Amino acid sequence: MEGDFLRFFRNKEIVEKIVKKIEEKAKHLEIIKIMHVCGTHEWTIAHFGIRSLLPDNIKVVAGPGCPVCVTPANEIDAIANLSLEKDVIVTTFGDVFRVPGSKTSLIEAKAMGGDVRIVYSISESIEIAKKTNRKVVHFSIGFETTAPTTALEILRNPPENFSAFVTHKLIPPAMEFLLKQGCKIDGFICPGHVSTIIGARPYRSLAEAYRKPMVIAGFEPLDVIIGIFNIITQIEEGTYYVYNEYSRAVKEEGNIEALRLLNEAFEYSDSWWRGIGLIERSGLKLKSKYEKYDALKKFNMELAKEDYMPEGCKCGEVLKGEIMPEECPLFKKVCTPTHPIGPCMVSIEGACAIAYKHSIKVF
Amino acid sequence: MCLAIPARIVKIIGERAEVDIGGIIKEASIALVKEVKEGDYVLIHTGYAIAKISKEEAEELLEIWKGIS
Numbered sequence: 443m444e445g446d447f448l449r450f451f452r453n454k455e456i457v458e459k460i461v462k463k464i465e466e467k468a469k470h471l472e473i474i475k476i477m478h479v480c481g482t483h484e485w486t487i488a489h490f491g492i493r494s495l496l497p498d499n500i501k502v503v504a505g506p507g508c509p510v511c512v513t514p515a516n517e518i519d520a521i522a523n524l525s526l527e528k529d530v531i532v533t534t535f536g537d538v539f540r541v542p543g544s545k546t547s548l549i550e551a552k553a554m555g556g557d558v559r560i561v562y563s564i565s566e567s568i569e570i571a572k573k574t575n576r577k578v579v580h581f582s583i584g585f586e587t588t589a590p591t592t593a594l595e596i597l598r599n600p601p602e603n604f605s606a607f608v609t610h611k612l613i614p615p616a617m618e619f620l621l622k623q624g625c626k627i628d629g630f631i632c633p634g635h636v637s638t639i640i641g642a643r644p645y646r647s648l649a650e651a652y653r654k655p656m657v658i659a660g661f662e663p664l665d666v667i668i669g670i671f672n673i674i675t676q677i678e679e680g681t682y683y684v685y686n687e688y689s690r691a692v693k694e695e696g697n698i699e700a701l702r703l704l705n706e707a708f709e710y711s712d713s714w715w716r717g718i719g720l721i722e723r724s725g726l727k728l729k730s731k732y733e734k735y736d737a738l739k740k741f742n743m744e745l746a747k748e749d750y751m752p753e754g755c756k757c758g759e760v761l762k763g764e765i766m767p768e769e770c771p772l773f774k775k776v777c778t779p780t781h782p783i784g785p786c787m788v789s790i791e792g793a794c795a796i797a798y799k800h801s802i803k804v805f
Numbered sequence: 806m807c808l809a810i811p812a813r814i815v816k817i818i819g820e821r822a823e824v825d826i827g828g829i830i831k832e833a834s835i836a837l838v839k840e841v842k843e844g845d846y847v848l849i850h851t852g853y854a855i856a857k858i859s860k861e862e863a864e865e866l867l868e869i870w871k872g873i874s
């Protein structure tokens with residue numbers, strides 16, 4: 443099935459036809475800025491050269507859609523410190539391993555003797571806990587896509603030497619924060635995978651309140667082009683609704699079972715977004731009845747009450763869609779994937795890392 | 806971290822399934838998706854299926870956009 447569909451979703455002719463229509467409509471419009479909020483969308487856009495297909499006045503920018511990039515230094519510091527304790531094993535997703543905190547990254551903590559292990563899923567971390575008497579702490583980062591996996595496992599009573607440092611963040615509050623701040627955004631491409639969990643509803647009130655067109659889009663070039671076309675059409679017609687282009691995976695009501703688990707395990711918390719700041723009710727924390735699995739409480743973890751960004755790094759502006767990575771003075775000169783300065787160059791889904799990779803010409 | 810990959814369910818064993826990701830067989834949890842059966846396509850994120858992919862919906866979308874002129 444995927445093979446057949448892939449041919450279609452990458453069909454050059456259909457893409458070209460829609461691009462022509464976008465060009466026609468764009469002639470009557472001022473500069474339009476469309477923001478997406480997902481690292482995988484950034485990859486599709488860069489990889490298939492979608493920006494180069496669009497008229498000059500249609501800009502597509504990356505927002506705070508890479509979970510690793512928005513993980514603040516205070517969270518990295520806290521977990522890196524914890525990993526240095528003798529009887530603790532920290533497990534983490536590979537992407538966050540190299541993200542710099544204010545002093546060290548997890549990889550540096552490991553070099554200093556910390557027991558930090560990369561896992562592919564939270565269940566692997568629980569398997570480790572089952573085989574040791576030491577305390578295993580999983581660094582549970584990620585958006586609504588990942589949070590249900592944490593909820594599922596916590597609700598299944600893992601061993602008592604297991605706990606999670608939960609820093610899950612929620613996309614709609616971050617979108618609203620940027621809109622409230624008055625960032626110039628004319629429409630949103632909503633994150634497809636996050637939406638498989640939360641459905642289309644959370645965006646509807648946002649689209650209505652801020653009068654912004656929104657499209658939930660899939661990750662093939664045709665998906666993104668259709669998304670852009672729909673947003674431009676809505677702008678032209680003065681409408682602002684949510685179009686679910688990714689209906690093959692996203693239901694209006696989302697994933698009900700996953701939402702039930704989220705509701706059971708977590709409550710809202712205020713959460714720091716790197717380079718952006720503290721956003722009210724934009725995070726999840728474990729409910730107190732599950733506190734024996736809450737690393738924050740188990741280890742009295744202290745989090746600094748401020749954000750920290752490496753000197754000269756413009757990730758904050760990149761994450762708010764104010765600049766493109768190429769506009770950061772450190773981009774490619776000092777900051778590269780092998781020597782990343784900021785978090786957006788570390789994660790493979792970071793806008794800077796993606797821009798870097800696609801700026802290298804292969805002859 | 807945002808990434809989810811389409812995979813075909815080959816075999817269901819309780820709450821886990823063998824899934825085919827582009828020819829590679831892996832194991833994934835299907836505890837978050839109800840009502841999936843062998844042969845269905847799902848999206849896998851960090852070892853968990855998070856959504857079923859509907860062939861009908863995909864076809865419908867393509868029908869709409871194929872006709873664009």
Ligand code: SF4
Nearest residue numbers: 756757770777784794
């Ligand atoms: S290029 Fe490097 S320093 Fe500049 S914003 Fe991106 S990650 Fe930060």
